[in-house]
Every structure is written in structure tokens, then in C-alpha cells.
Amino acid sequence: MTPVEHLDQLLARPEPLLALAPMQDVTDLPFWRLMARYGGADVYYTEYFRVHPDSHLDKPILASLIHNPTGKPAIAQMIGNDIPSLVRSAKELQQHEIAAVDLNLGCPAPIVYKKCAGGGLLRDVPRIEAILGALREAVSVKFTVKTRLGFDDTETIDALVPLFEKHGIDLVTIHGRTVLQMYRDGVRYDLIGQAKSNLPCPVLANGNIGSHIDAETVIQQTGVHGLMLGRGAIRNPWLFNQIRQHVRGEPVFQPTAADRLAYVEELYETVTMPGTRELDQVNRIKKHLNFFGPDVADSEAFLNAMRRCTTRAGLREVCERHFQT
Numbered sequence: 346m347t348p349v350e351h352l353d354q355l356l357a358r359p360e361p362l363l364a365l366a367p368m369q370d371v372t373d374l375p376f377w378r379l380m381a382r383y384g385g386a387d388v389y390y391t392e393y394f395r396v397h398p399d400s401h402l403d404k405p406i407l408a409s410l411i412h413n414p415t416g417k418p419a420i421a422q423m424i425g426n427d428i429p430s431l432v433r434s435a436k437e438l439q440q441h442e443i444a445a446v447d448l449n450l451g452c453p454a455p456i457v458y459k460k461c462a463g464g465g466l467l468r469d470v471p472r473i474e475a476i477l478g479a480l481r482e483a484v485s486v487k488f489t490v491k492t493r494l495g496f497d498d499t500e501t502i503d504a505l506v507p508l509f510e511k512h513g514i515d516l517v518t519i520h521g522r523t524v525l526q527m528y529r530d531g532v533r534y535d536l537i538g539q540a541k542s543n544l545p546c547p548v549l550a551n552g553n554i555g556s557h558i559d560a561e562t563v564i565q566q567t568g569v570h571g572l573m574l575g576r577g578a579i580r581n582p583w584l585f586n587q588i589r590q591h592v593r594g595e596p597v598f599q600p601t602a603a604d605r606l607a608y609v610e611e612l613y614e615t616v617t618m619p620g621t622r623e624l625d626q627v628n629r630i631k632k633h634l635n636f637f638g639p640d641v642a643d644s645e646a647f648l649n650a651m652r653r654c655t656t657r658a659g660l661r662e663v664c665e666r667h668f669q670t
Contacts, residue, residue, distance in 0.1 A: 348418040348419065348442055348444035348486070349418075349444050349486050349487055351418045351444065352388060352418040352487065355387050355388065356516075356547055356571075360589065360592055361560070361564055361570065361571040361588070361592065362387050362388065362547070362570055362571030362572075363386050363387045363388075363571060363574065363585050363588060363589075364386055364388045364389070364390060364420075364518070364549055364571065364572070364573040364574070365385070365386040365388075365389050365390060365573075365574065365575070365578060366390065366551060366573045366574060366575030366578075367390040367392050367393060367422050367447075367491075368575055368576075368579075369392050369452075369454075370392070370632065371392075371632060371633065372389075372392060373392060373405065373409065374405070374408050374409040374412060374414070375615045375616070376615060376616075377389055377409060377413070377415055378415075378615070379582070379611060379615045380578065380582055380585075381415040381416070381417075382611075383582035383583055383586070383608075384583065384586035384589075385417065385585055386415075386417065386574070386585055387417055387418075387571075387585075388417055388418045388419070388420060388444065389413070389415055389417060389418070389419050389420070390420045390422050390447060391406050391409050391419065391420065391421050391422050392422070393422045393423060393424040393449050393452065393463075394406055394407075394421065394422065394424070394434060394438070395424060395425065396423050396424065396427065396431050397425055397427055397430055398427055398430050400425070400434065402434065402437055402438065410441045410443060411441060411442075413442065418443075418444035418445075419442070419443055419444060420443060420444055420446070420447050421438040421441070421443045421445070421446055421447065422446075422447040422448075422449050422491065423435065423446065423447070423448060423449065424448075424449040424457065424462050424463050425462050426460075426461050426462050426465075426466060426472065426476070428475060428476055428479045431448075431476060431479065431480060432479050432480065432483045435480055435483045435484050436483055439484065439485065439486055443486060444486060445484075445486055445487035445489045445515065445516065446480065446484045446486060446487075446488055446489070447489040447490065447491055448476065448477070448480060448488075448489075448490045448491070449462075449463050450463065450466050450467060450491065450492035450493070450505075451463060451464050451467075451491050451493040451520050451524070452464050453524045453525070453526075453527050453528075458496070464493055464496060464524030465524070467492070467493065467495050467496040467501050467524060468496045470501065470504050470505070470508070473505070473508065474508050477490075477508055477509075477512040477514070478512055481512045481513055481514075487515040487516060488512075488513070488514055488515055489514065489515055489516040489517065489518070490509060490514050490516075490517050490518070491517075491520070491551070491573075492505060492517065492518070492519055493519075493520045493521075493522055493523055493524050494519070494520075494522065494523055494533060495523050495524070496523060496524045496525065497523055497525045498523065499523060499533060499536055502519070502536060502540050506540050506543050506544055509544060509546070510544060510545060510546075514546055515546055515547075516546055516547045516549065517540075517544060517546060517547075517548050517549070518549040518550075518551050518573050519536075519537045519541075519548060519549070519550060520551040520573075521533045521534050521537045521550065521551070521552040522552055528576075530553075532552040532553045534552075534563055534566050534567050535566070535567075537550045537563075537567045537569065538566060538567035538568055538569070541568055541569050542568065547569075547570035548567075548569045548570055549569060549570065549571045549572060550563050550567050550569045550572055550573070551573040551574075551575070554574055555576070555577035555580075555581070555584075555640075556577070556581075556584070556587070557584070557587040557588045557590070557591040557597055558591075559577075560588045560591070561592075572588070576636040579636045580636045580637040580639070580640050581600075581640060582608055583598055583600055586598065602665075602668040602669050605664075605668050606661070606664055606668055609634075609661075609664050610661075612630060612633055613626070613630050613657065613660075616629050616630050616633065617629075623657060624655055624656075626657070627654055627655060627656060627657060627659075627660060630660070631652060631654075634660075635651075635652075637651075641667050641668070643667065646667070647663065647667040650667075651664075
């Protein structure tokens, strides 16, 4: 079975499709492997390949495709705005085992959007249409898009939906915030549902889905085919299986404090770079632990203490103290 066929099979099931969101410098090959050990997603998106006239496919990201350890379809995501470069990279990516090529229209990082890439492209709908047309001709596997509602307004999605249909996009993931909203409160699931009702292709909802209850609510409210999980899955690797258990009417696994501590230890080993001093390793895992706040009783105290840590033992003590409450 090819990756495209595998993805089609997953989309044909009555259960919601669960995808691991692409998060730069977080959801790399070792992290995919860790997620798979906890049940994992149905489909995995790579970190984005930066595409420009002088770009080459990033080898560490490419390793996720070459050595995909999950047994599930992988989707290669690109970010950029130069059409010839995007076409070139899409053709190169299709030489690997992928289910789809994905275009990033949602990255909210200022260093990205100020270059009119990622979420920055949402300020230039005509350019988006030109990119979609060129990539649709170049992509023979599935062609997917991950977008936000707009750059600084929520009306842009209304202009994008007809373009996604016109150019035969195979699957659309919608993050229910604007670019400038970043990750603040106020996810517009209603607008995701509205877009879904006007699209002939499957739609995934993204944004602030941190529990199986959240998942059920979003699916009921939007009618989407599935969900993309990012920060929620980083702090709770059981989330994918919890959603599956809830959908099936089974008891939902609830991790203990010991389970969560064991996961942090695994996470530390996963992000460890050979030959790196302990302080650098501690600082590296803080990027992941920053997402743990919502599941900790005293989130502010946990984050403040964690960010001051300089040793692995110090991190462990902070986690032990706060996970028990």
C-alpha cells in the first residue's frame, strides 16, 4: 500500500483522522518515534522545508521521510513564496515516500511572515492562487494546505475556500486563529465549520485541542473529518489514544503523576544531542516543557521554576513537585 492509499484508507474510516501538527524544531524524527510509542497520530506532518531560489531540502527534516518510524503516512510541508522554487522542491519531495505535499499558509512567526511566507502570504491572495495553480500541476500525490483564517482578519478564509476548490486541494487544515493572534484565546471553530461546509475535500481543525472532551466538542461543532494536534500532544502524548478511546466508548486512560514524570524523562532523552553540555540540553527541553502549563495546577509557578533550571536534576525536582498537585 502506498502512502497515498494509506491516507485514503484512514480518511475513509468513520473515526476522525488525527494528525500531529508540524512544529519547527520540535516535531522532528526522534519526536515522531516517541509519539509512535505512545499510540501516536494517524498521519505525521514534517517540520517545514524552507524553500527559496538557493534552497536545498533540509537533511534533518528529510530524515523524517526517509526513516519514518511510525508506520503511518507522512506529509511533507513546504514554506516559501517563490513559485519556481516551490515547484522544484515539490518534485524533489515526491521522490520520497510521502502521502502529500503541504503548503504552509499559517506560520505566525514574525521572521517568517515578514518575508511574505507562511502566514504572511495571507496578505496576498492573488499570489496564493498562483502558487496553488503551479503546485497543483507539479504534485501528483495529494496536495494539501495548512492555513489560518487570515493575517489580521477572519475574512480571508472566505476568499481562500473557492481557490482551494478551484485548484483541487485534497485536504485542508484550518487553524482557527489569525496570524497576528498567534496562540492567544479566541479560536473560531465556527469559521472552521463554515469553511468545511463549503469545501468538497476533507478538513482538519487545529487550535487549542488539549483533551478528548475538546476533541469531541470541536468535531461536533465543525463537522470536520479530523483534528490536528500540536501543543496538546506535546504535553500529553496519550492524547491521540484518549480521543480514540472516547470515540469508541471505551474507558479513557488517565496518566498518573508517575506516568507523566516518566514521559518527561523519555522526552529529555529524545531531545538530547550527543556531545552537548547539560545546560544546553536543559535549555533545549524547555521549549517542550513550555507547553505543559495548561495541565499543571499552578501553571505560572511551574513555568517560572522550570525556566530557571540549569540541571536535569533540577528539572526533575520541579516536575515532581508540580505534577503531584
